[in-house]
Amino acid sequence: MAALNLPVISCSLDPASRSRTLASMSSGLLRDQGHESSVIDLAELELPAFDNARVFDSPVFRRLHDVISAADGVVLAFPIYNWAPAATVKSLIEATGATGEDGRVAAWFDKVVTFVCAAGLPHSFMATGTLGQSLMLDFKCVINPYAAYLSERDWERPEVLRVDRAERLAKTMTVHAELSGLLAARTYRSVWDV
Numbered sequence: 001m002a003a004l005n006l007p008v009i010s011c012s013l014d015p016a017s018r019s020r021t022l023a024s025m026s027s028g029l030l031r032d033q034g035h036e037s038s039v040i041d042l043a044e045l046e047l048p049a050f051d052n053a054r055v056f057d058s059p060v061f062r063r064l065h066d067v068i069s070a071a072d073g074v075v076l077a078f079p080i081y082n083w084a085p086a087a088t089v090k091s092l093i094e095a096t097g098a099t100g101e102d103g104r105v106a107a108w109f110d111k112v113v114t115f116v117c118a119a120g121l122p123h124s125f126m127a128t129g130t131l132g133q134s135l136m137l138d139f140k141c142v143i144n145p146y147a148a149y150l151s152e153r154d155w156e157r158p159e160v161l162r163v164d165r166a167e168r169l170a171k172t173m174t175v176h177a178e179l180s181g182l183l184a185a186r187t188y189r190s191v192w193d194v
Helices: 018-032 058-072 087-096 129-141 162-184
Strands: 008-010 040-042 073-081 110-120 146-149 155-157
Touching: 008 018, 008 058, 018 073, 018 110, 018 146, 018 162, 058 073, 058 087, 073 087, 073 129, 073 162, 087 129, 110 162, 146 162
Parallel strands: 008 040, 008 073, 073 110, 110 146
Antiparallel strands: none
């Protein structure tokens, strides 16, 4: 398989974030497979809150839009708070998914998207359902069915996953790369339609 561009976006603002650790692990697994993969950390970029106006003037918005547009697939690493993905991931998608009269086009069309989640408890493993559905319906994204959902119970110690969970993360990244490679040759390009 040819090398792919598979960035990982860390969507946590927590300085001690486990999802950031998972983002680094995911990027490393993708690089080990021979792909280009860097971690883009929203905690370092300070993307303005989505307001459908001034956010588009931000150089951070432009950088994130360019990274997503150029990607063959995107890994979103984020925490689960209150039975849902962190607000930062939704704000990122709202900003980079907006289309405007000024010629701005959503960056997310036709992307393979993989979720890597850090949670306190194992009970909210379906918390990504609405987010995945939105990406599929709005942007015709292909959502990797092998999400990596890791709770506090899945860590042996800081930065070390239990063996079975590390294997799940590795499989998730393998499927992400394979789906991205298979869909790179698609003959269609999606736009807004109903």
